[in-house]
Amino acid sequence: MPEGAQRPLIIGSGIAGLYVALRCAELGLRPTVVTKARLEESNTRYAQGGIAAAIGPDDSPARHLADTVRAGAGLVDRAAARVLTGEAPARIADLVRYGVPFDTIEGHIALGREAAHSRSRLLHAGGDATGYSIEETLKRKVLEAGVETRERTALRALRPGNRVGPVAVLSAANGSSVEVTSPRPVVLATGGVGSLYRQTTNPSVTTGEGMAIAFRAGALVRDMEFVQFHPTAFAREGAPRFLITEAMRGEGAVLRNEAGERFMVGRHPDAELAPRDVVARAIQEEIGRSGRGRVYLDATGLRRDLLLARFPSVSSFLLGQGLDPSRELIPVAPVAHYMIGGVATDLNARSSLPGLFAVGEVAATGVHGANRLGSNSLVEGLVFGERAARQLTRRTSGGPTPPKPTLDVPLARGQGSSADRPVFEEIRTRLWEEVGIVRNREGLTAALARFEEITQSTEPRRDDELPGPVANAALTAGLVARAALARTESRGVHFRSDFPAPRAAWRHHLGLRRSARASRRR
Numbered sequence: 001m002p003e004g005a006q007r008p009l010i011i012g013s014g015i016a017g018l019y020v021a022l023r024c025a026e027l028g029l030r031p032t033v034v035t036k037a038r039l040e041e042s043n044t045r046y047a048q049g050g051i052a053a054a055i056g057p058d059d060s061p062a063r064h065l066a067d068t069v070r071a072g073a074g075l076v077d078r079a080a081a082r083v084l085t086g087e088a089p090a091r092i093a094d095l096v097r098y099g100v101p102f103d104t105i106e107g108h109i110a111l112g113r114e115a116a117h118s119r120s121r122l123l124h125a126g127g128d129a130t131g132y133s134i135e136e137t138l139k140r141k142v143l144e145a146g147v148e149t150r151e152r153t154a155l156r157a158l159r160p161g162n163r164v165g166p167v168a169v170l171s172a173a174n175g176s177s178v179e180v181t182s183p184r185p186v187v188l189a190t191g192g193v194g195s196l197y198r199q200t201t202n203p204s205v206t207t208g209e210g211m212a213i214a215f216r217a218g219a220l221v222r223d224m225e226f227v228q229f230h231p232t233a234f235a236r237e238g239a240p241r242f243l244i245t246e247a248m249r250g251e252g253a254v255l256r257n258e259a260g261e262r263f264m265v266g267r268h269p270d271a272e273l274a275p276r277d278v279v280a281r282a283i284q285e286e287i288g289r290s291g292r293g294r295v296y297l298d299a300t301g302l303r304r305d306l307l308l309a310r311f312p313s314v315s316s317f318l319l320g321q322g323l324d325p326s327r328e329l330i331p332v333a334p335v336a337h338y339m340i341g342g343v344a345t346d347l348n349a350r351s352s353l354p355g356l357f358a359v360g361e362v363a364a365t366g367v368h369g370a371n372r373l374g375s376n377s378l379v380e381g382l383v384f385g386e387r388a389a390r391q392l393t394r395r396t397s398g399g400p401t402p403p404k405p406t407l408d409v410p411l412a413r414g415q416g417s418s419a420d421r422p423v424f425e426e427i428r429t430r431l432w433e434e435v436g437i438v439r440n441r442e443g444l445t446a447a448l449a450r451f452e453e454i455t456q457s458t459e460p461r462r463d464d465e466l467p468g469p470v471a472n473a474a475l476t477a478g479l480v481a482r483a484a485l486a487r488t489e490s491r492g493v494h495f496r497s498d499f500p501a502p503r504a505a506w507r508h509h510l511g512l513r514r515s516a517r518a519s520r521r522r
């Protein structure tokens, strides 16, 4: 194996990046992790509800698979979901081996339940501090294994497909210097797009750069229209959009409108425990009616000691905001939460470009279809992370087959200017307002036109030039808007007011690929 092939570059340090790094080290490779903020900063760190695996006595991977397929609104890739649900228990065993302190009851791992899971299968740690416990444990193990970690932002991958992999262009945290790595396999583990939206549960590091890097390099992306919105984030002016976990509704908290009515009753048989997209749209309607920017989660029926024990992070956040959830209503509103689409990968995490891999939220494995089953994303990073690490020890090519239709998207030569913060903020506002929970042709067309205009001015002129963060943001935002405009139906998390029902003709994935025509022009 050539020297470079033994030294994979892993970009991102959430569950996917850290787990791949650790497994690579255990398998005898010498990985480097680069990450754009502190090592532990990631979506992973904030995950609350749990991590799904069929380990209970009354459960099985087949049941987990059935629930995953049912949630995915007709688009789950069965082969990928079978891998996910079949290998999840073994990956949980890895986390136990690494020392993740999962909560137990009488010596056995405690299993919680969430909407649309037919069995209790969510492992949690520290009550609702599951992601934090996993991230801290993996970080400690990665450092103990002597894996090199560096604070760098990846901006570009060049010359993918050469013998060992692309070269990566990295910039120092403060942008003061740029380096180009030698060719090596590159694993994108850069997470989702949440922070490209004005309102989100995600920390600021999740700006969809992995998707832009892969697309610009020529990789296939898919399912970009499927952005999941979480119905209940804390909604008070000036306060962070902290996630108020669904599990609280699972314990009996209910939603109320300005008039104090339980508006989910009668709207869906499962009322507050209806699928996330249904609850998010219902809240959005109430907000539209009242103009108050929020509805209320009423947890006053739950005992204070239960709230503190089962939801320590949420309770301590709310108490820190001067709100006692056992006595007062919690203002909540829907926000961008999870990116289902991303870099198209095969069952071994290979993108369509040799040497370029994608794992975790940045990848589109097909396991979530058009609607993610809660708690399936942390485990996805482990299952496909393991497969990526094993693949990295071999030298084979492969990659996903482009779905039909796959749109050829031109990427015009730009001015290479580094646009400023207000443009970045404009992208966030437009995504939220025009490519948000409820979409239509008019808004999507306007958003796409503006994102393409920004791309035209910020996209690098030459292959060896650097795209700035705004160029990457505009490119990814444009892919989301383009896919959402193309899908003229409503399915799963993608809702079009001008096409409010699913259409049989759209029961397939949508691929996006940089058109060869534009590549030749560059």
Ligand SMILES: Cc1cc2nc3c(=O)[nH]c(=O)nc-3n(C[C@H](O)[C@H](O)[C@H](O)COP(=O)(O)OP(=O)(O)OC[C@H]3O[C@@H](n4cnc5c(N)ncnc54)[C@H](O)[C@@H]3O)c2cc1C
Binding pocket: 011, 012, 013, 014, 015, 016, 017, 034, 035, 036, 037, 039, 040, 041, 042, 043, 044, 045, 046, 047, 048, 049, 050, 051, 052, 130, 131, 152, 153, 154, 155, 189, 190, 191, 192, 201, 202, 203, 205, 206, 207, 209, 210, 243, 337, 338, 359, 360, 361, 362, 374, 375, 376, 377, 378, 379, 381
């Ligand atoms: C509040 C919240 C609660 C959630 N709860 C759950 C839950 O209970 N169960 C569940 O399964 N899922 C949950 N999710 C989703 C889940 O946390 C994520 O899908 C998962 O953690 C993604 O892991 P990842 O490793 O792919 O990405 P992340 O954990 O987001 O990590 C991405 C990493 O990439 C780095 N990065 C990004 N761009 C670059 C770049 N250009 N260069 C270098 N580094 C870069 C970031 O700094 C970060 O380290 C939740 C998400 C949120 C936000």
